[in-house]
Amino acid sequence: MERGSLTKRLYSLTSKSRQSNPEPLEWEKNEEPFTQLQSEDQTSRTLKDRHIQLIGFGGTIGTALFVQIGSTLTKGGPASLFLAFTIWSTFIMAINNCLSEMVSWIPISSPFVRYADHFVDPALGFCAGVNFFVFEAALIPFEIVAFNVVLKFWTDEIPLAAVICFVLVTYAFLNLFAVKYYGEAEFWLALGKVILAIGLICFTFITMVGGNPHRDAYGFRYWKPSNVPGAPFAEFIKEGSLGRFLGFLACLIQASFTIAGPDYVAMTAGEARKPRQVLPKAFNSVFYRLTTFFVLGSLSVGIVVPYNDPDLLNAISNAHPGAGASPYVIAMQHMGIKVLPHIVNALVLTAVYSAGNSYVYCASRTLYGLALEGKMPRFLTRCTGRGVPIYCVGITLAISAMAFLQLSNNAAVVLNWFVNLVTASQLLNYATVAFTYTRFYAALKRQGISRDSLPHKSFWQPYSAYYALAGTFTMAFVGGYTVFLPGNWNIPSFLFSYTMIGIYPILFMGWKMIHRTKWRSLEEIDFFESERADIDRYERDFTE
Incomplete structure (x- = not known):
């Protein structure tokens, strides 16, 4: 029997049974009740509130916050670093406002890719989906190799091929067998990131007021020109x-x-239990994550070590493995603290692993969303009995096998070029989300649907969308500005920074011309009525 028919039959039987027997049926008592009613989308709603909250943390916090941020500190100094991270957090908050309102009302698989299709133009949904999939998939082998680099903080005796195989096999286990395993694993891995981030902020405060082996209350010493020119x-x-x-x-x-988060929360929408209750809370917590981890984190980095510290500059130029180039580890070494650097490296290792795991999940669900919309082969919509899009995960893991190219130094350079090639993709995706929301907002207004009737209403709209669109679109072009400075022109650097910006409109125009798609009129936008009806029934009848 087809899954859609089975769904309707189960729903019919349940309704009749409840009229004569108010007690829950046996299949409803199960820890994993049948939780998806859509005939095409076969993923299962097994991610709990705590999973989604920590997945949001896990997607937000990465190695860049603990290690790579040191390189940025040397370029701008502590005040520039703090101001830049604070200002950019406001743009991410604006993106969060856009996503939270749409996703809470229409919690479907691969949401913002499919919103671009239904609210703007099918061609935009295609190029947004391909762009996001390539971006996520390209970062998986990068994180796998980073995992090996972090291991070298302790030893370089473990063969690289063995490390790659271990990571790929565990990713396959966590993503293929059941979403609940992914959610549970990401919960604990992300918890490690949270502990590390909070621990380093506490380390900064305690040591700056004198709680260090030297009893030196250094405070904001490294912010003063008299101490640090x-x-x-x-x-x-x-x-x-x-x-x-x-x-x-x-x-x-x-x-x-570096700063992300709302897009990772949004990608869980199609597999979240009680999404209209859980997702608004997850999106609302983004404000606290941004404030705590990125704003305070960037402030802390500029406190513990001067921007021109010789040891920090040497660690960056010599590419010290793992946490060896972290400003926090440099500060710990200066203070004579011997154990904490190993703890930091261990937690950074979990952060790297978690990042790759999140990329596998998001890339596979993006590919699945494209297949549901008919923009990829239909066989990719095939799911296992537990609701895992098996072919999408398989293709994503196959691309991840590019990590084996790192066995060759020359290939490693090529792979890094490929990763750099898609760095503008995240900003282009955010710009697409913001523009899509403007269409969503206008369609609601045109059709007379009050935003007060939605499960979640974000603030300062539609101005948040305009603000986010302007900032993210501008920064996509600014990212490679150094090649335009006198004496800095470099053709490979130019191509790595701007190729995806050029490919994006080509994908859009190509799909539009081939399939003759039309720009959605505000009156025709249906806000996924059939999918919302399924979710309404699910939340009314099938939640525990």
Whole structure:
């Protein structure tokens, strides 16, 4: 029997049974009740509230916050770093406002990709989906290799091929067998990230007031020009005010690629239990994550170590493995603390693994969403009995096998080029989300649907969408600005920074011309009525 027919039959039988017997049926008492009613989308709603909350944390916090941020500190100084991360957090909050309102009302698989299709133009949904899939899939082998690099903080005796095989096999186990295993694993891995982030912020506060082996209450010493020449705004590339502005710009570019979160929460929408209750809380918590981990984290980095510290500069230039280049580890070594660097490296290891695991999940669900919309072969919509899109996960893991290219140094360079090639993709996706929301907002208004009737209403709309669209679209072009400075022109660097910006409109126009798609009129947008009806029935009758 087809799954759609089975769904309707179960729903019919349940309704009749409840009229004569108010007690829950046996299949409803199960820990994993039948939780998906859509005839095409066969994923299962098995992700719980705590899973989604921590997946949001896990997607937000990455190695860039603990290690790579040190390189940015050397370019802009502590004040530029803090201001840049604070300012960019406001853009991510605006993106969060857009996603939270749409996703809470229409919690479907691969949501923002399919919203672009239904609210704007099928061609935009196609290029947004391909762009996001390539971005996520390309980062998986990068994180696998980073996992090996972090291991080298302790030993380089473990063969690279063995590390890659171990990571790929465990990713396959967590993503293929059941979503609940992915959610449970990501819960504990993300918990490690949260502990690390909070621990480092606490380490900063305790040591800056004198709680260190030297009993040195250093406070904001490294922000003062009298102690650190050039602080708190460092010069980058040029001297004077222009150099300080370029330093701030370098920090803002790093922030635009480091800070994330709402997109990872959104990708769980199609597999979340009680989505209209759970998702608004997860989106609302993004504000606290941004404030705690990125704003305070960027402030802490500039406190514990000076931006021109010789050991930090040496660790970055020599590419010290793992947490060896982390500003926090440098500070711990300066203070004579011997155990904490190993703990930091261990938790950074879990952060790297968790990031790759999240990329496998998001990439496979994006591919699945494209298949549901008919933009990829229909066989990709095939799911296992537990609701896992098996072919989508398989293709994603096959692409992840590119990590084996790292066995060759030359291939490693090529792979890094490929990763750099798609770095603008995240900003393009955010710009697409913001523009899609403007259409969503306008369609609601045109059709007379009050936003007060939605399960969640975000604030400062539609201005949040305009603000997010302007910021993310602009930064997509600013990311490779250094190639345009006198004496810095480099054709490969130009291509790596701007190729995806060129490919994006080509994908859009190509799909539009081949399939003759039409721009959705505001009156015709149906807001996924059949899918929402399924979710209404699910939340009314099938939740525990």
